[in-house]
Amino acid sequence: MQVNEWKRYPATYLLLGLTTLTFGCQYLLNDFQATAPLSLFKMGAMYGVFVQYSPLDLWRLVTPIFVHIGLEHFLFNMLTLYFIGKMAEQIFGTLRFLGLYLLAGVMGNAFTLIFTPNVIAAGASTSLFGLFAAVVILGYYSHSPLLNQLGRSYLSLIIVNLIFNLFTPSVGITGHLGGLVGGALAAIFLANKVESRLFSRGWRLTAFLTYIILLVTILGFTYL
Structure with missing residues (x-):
């Protein structure tokens, strides 16, 4: 790999590295039980029922992004x-891309926390769906023909994936x-x-406040 690749996409390679390191630790620490619910939970997966009774575990809004349930899921x-x-x-640029990735993942895990609290959930797909949504939003409003085309392509990809989710109970659609939602707002x-x-x-402020209010509302209902 050329050094220029690392310099051009430092956040992407950082996220790839952190997620790969986490996946390796799953197996080093848990051996053949790496994908067992208890092992996933120990590694930082979301389990809403537990978080509801332990507000100090709200860090699990972030950590599930880096935990994966098996080799196929990870790859x-x-x-x-x-x-x-x-x-x-x-x-978006390095820092804003990193922010987008994390903000989308946090909102995805917040949805899991409130709507499917009895499920052990993990995976980068919450953030990845946020990236898809972000490109769709930009493509819809942009004057760039390339972004317009990418937005249409990613919208189709989102629809296909959501339909697939509906017929795959093991995949967390929430x-x-x-x-x-998080990716579109971000x-x-x-x-x-x-x-x-x-x-x-005005649009940017509205989107930012909507994200904050939605996240606070979810947490509010979680701990009422």
């Missing part, structure tokens, strides 16, 4: 991150929906490098 998400992440990092209030003034200050 599929990392391949997606490799290709989609580099493109999104070019569009986390994906939350990731979509795409508006995080300026992108292609068209930095695509959204007005």
Whole structure:
């Protein structure tokens, strides 16, 4: 791999590295029980019922992004991150891309916490769906033909994946929906490098407040 690749996409490779390190630790620490519910929980997976009774465990809104349930799950998400992440990092810039990835994942895990608290949930797909949603939003409003085309393609991809989720009970659709919402909102209030003034200050403030209010509301209902 050329050094230029690391320099051009530092956040993408950082996320790939952290997730790969976490996946390796899952097996080093838990051996053949790495994908057992208790092992996943110990590694930081979301389990809403526990978090409801332990507010200090709200860090689990972040850690499930880096935990995966088996080799196939890990490889599929990392391949997606490799290709989609580099493109999104070019569009948003390193720091904003990193923020987008984490914000989408947090919202996805918040949806899992409130709507499916009895499920052990993990995986980068909450964040990845957020990246898809961000590109769709930019593609819809952008004046760039390339972004327009990417937005249409990713919208089709989202629809196909959500339909697939409906017929795959083991896949957590609530986390994906939350990731979509978080990514779409973050795409508006995080300026992108292609068209930095695509959204007005009012739009950006509204999107930011909507994200905060939605997250606070979810946590409010969780601990009422």
